[in-house]
Each structure stands twice: as structure tokens, then as C-alpha cells.
Amino acid sequence: MNKATYVHKIFSSIARQYDFLNSLLSLRFDRSWRRSTARASGAAPESKVLDVCTGTGELALAYANEMGPNASVIGADFCFEMLAVGKQKVERQKRPDVFIPIEADTLALPFAENTFDVVSVGFGIRNVADLEGGIREMARVAVRGGCIAILEFTQPNDRLFRGFYYFYFTKVLPFIGNLVSKNRDDAYGYLPKSVMDFPDCEELASVMCSCGLEDVRYYRKTLGIVAIHVGRKKLEVAE
Numbered sequence: 254m255n256k257a258t259y260v261h262k263i264f265s266s267i268a269r270q271y272d273f274l275n276s277l278l279s280l281r282f283d284r285s286w287r288r289s290t291a292r293a294s295g296a297a298p299e300s301k302v303l304d305v306c307t308g309t310g311e312l313a314l315a316y317a318n319e320m321g322p323n324a325s326v327i328g329a330d331f332c333f334e335m336l337a338v339g340k341q342k343v344e345r346q347k348r349p350d351v352f353i354p355i356e357a358d359t360l361a362l363p364f365a366e367n368t369f370d371v372v373s374v375g376f377g378i379r380n381v382a383d384l385e386g387g388i389r390e391m392a393r394v395a396v397r398g399g400c401i402a403i404l405e406f407t408q409p410n411d412r413l414f415r416g417f418y419y420f421y422f423t424k425v426l427p428f429i430g431n432l433v434s435k436n437r438d439d440a441y442g443y444l445p446k447s448v449m450d451f452p453d454c455e456e457l458a459s460v461m462c463s464c465g466l467e468d469v470r471y472y473r474k475t476l477g478i479v480a481i482h483v484g485r486k487k488l489e490v491a492e
């Protein structure tokens with residue numbers, strides 16, 4: 254099974270438990286990470302924001318909360334089941350207009366060039382089969398000077414904390430995650446493996462630069478468990 258098919262399969266099957274397990278397994282830190290990402294992107298109330306690999310829309314909703322009462326954020330994902338959970342969530346909260354779900358592959362977004370002020374992704378780009386292709390596509394649909402924001406797990410650099418964290422991340426988390434979600438495809442074992450295979454903060458920053466972004470910075474959060482990278486689409490295209 255190729256990566257995209259496997260990723261699609263696991264998220265289709267864990268969609269209903271995804272939000273609950275996210276909060277539980279991150280000890281609710283996920284909320285502040287998403288809020289910080291929205292803030293780091295500089296999204297303003299009138300900004301046009303696209304959140305790719307949006308899943309159940311948690312990062313899209315963090316943007317909407319930061320942007321104010323009239324905000325509406327488009328969330329794109331190739332997994333219908335994840336989007337459906339997000340849609341039901343905003344309907345239950347009686348604010349259906351705040352999240353506009355679109356079924357789409359991050360590698361082929363159905364939007365014109367230079368459309369969005371901010372294009373973001375949370376815990377998603379690691380899952381896209383072609384990392385550079387995903388970032389290039391995000392940059393394509395951003396306006397010139399627009400922000401690309403990436404929230405992703407990374408590897409803590411404190412040696413002492415690393416030992417404790419790896420035990421939790423590679424043993425405890427997959428056990429609880431697979432048990433609660435009743436997943437038979439090791440969805441929560443895939444999570445630590447995919448993080449270990451993902452570029453570190455410096456490498457990701459240089460991939461972003463090679464994809465046409467400038468002014469790339471990153472911020473580590475919560476002892477380096479996650480990092481927020483932000484960059485701007487170049488104003489001028491080199492001939």
C-alpha cells in the first residue's frame with residue numbers, strides 16, 4: 254500500500270475518535286499549539302485563510318477564533334470522514350459558516366494561484382507523500398508576500414526529557430491510541446514513526462526556502478515537542 258492510500262485509510266477509520274484522542278494524548282496542549290500557529294501567521298480579521306490537511310478542522314477553527322466573530326476559514330482534506338466530523342462539530346456549535354470543508358488533495362489544490370493571505374497546515378504535511386510538492390502547492394495558492402504556516406511534531410533536543418518523551422511517544426501513546434480508536438492498522442504507531450522520519454527544524458526551514466519561501470523562521474514549543482514554521486511567499490519570482 255502506498256503512503257497516500259495508507260494515510261487515507263487510517264484517518265478514515267479514526268475520524269470519530271480523532272479530536273478526543275488528540276486532546277487526551279497531548280494533555281490538551283494541542284489547543285495552545287494551534288492558537289500560537291494562528292497568531293504566528295499574522296492572520297487578520299479580513300484575511301483569506303486556507304488550512305490544508307485540515308482533518309476535523311481544529312486548526313481552521315483556531316484561526317477563526319483568533320480572527321474574530323465574522324471569520325470563515327476554508328479547510329481542505331482528502332479524507333471525507335475527517336471533514337464530516339469537522340462539519341458536524343461546527344453545526345453542533347451553531348456556527349456552521351465558520352468552517353468551509355473542501356475535499357481536496359494538498360498536492361493538487363482546486364484554487365487559483367495567488368488566492369490566500371495565509372495557507373497553513375497542522376500535523377498534516379508529515380503525512381503528505383511528497384513534502385516539497387505539498388509546500389510548493391501551498392505556496393502556489395498563497396498571494397505574494399502571503400504566509401505559509403506549518404505546525405508539526407519535532408524531536409525535543411533536551412537529552413533528559415527526550416528519554417522520557419520517547420518512551421511515552423513510542424510505547425504509551427500508540428498503545429492507548431490504537432486501543433481507544435480500535436484501530437487495526439497501527440494508526441497511532443504510525444505517528445511516532447512518521448515523526449522520526451520527518452526532517453528536523455533546520456531541514457524543514459531549508460525545504461521551505463527551496464520551495465520559494467523567504468523570511469522563514471521557526472519556534473519550538475513545549476520543550477521542543479512541536480515547532481511552528483512560518484515563511485512568506487516571495488514578492489518577486491526569479492526569472
Ligand SMILES: C[S@@+](CC[C@H](N)C(=O)[O-])C[C@H]1O[C@@H](n2cnc3c(N)ncnc32)[C@H](O)[C@@H]1O
Nearest residue numbers: 264306307308330331332335358359375377380
Ligand atoms: C494528523 S491529521 C491533522 C488534522 C488537523 N490539521 C489537526 O490539526 O488536527 C492529518 C490530516 O492530513 C490529511 N492528509 C494527509 N495527506 C493528505 C493529502 N495529500 N491531501 C489532503 N489531506 C491529506 C489526513 O486525511 C488527515 O486528516
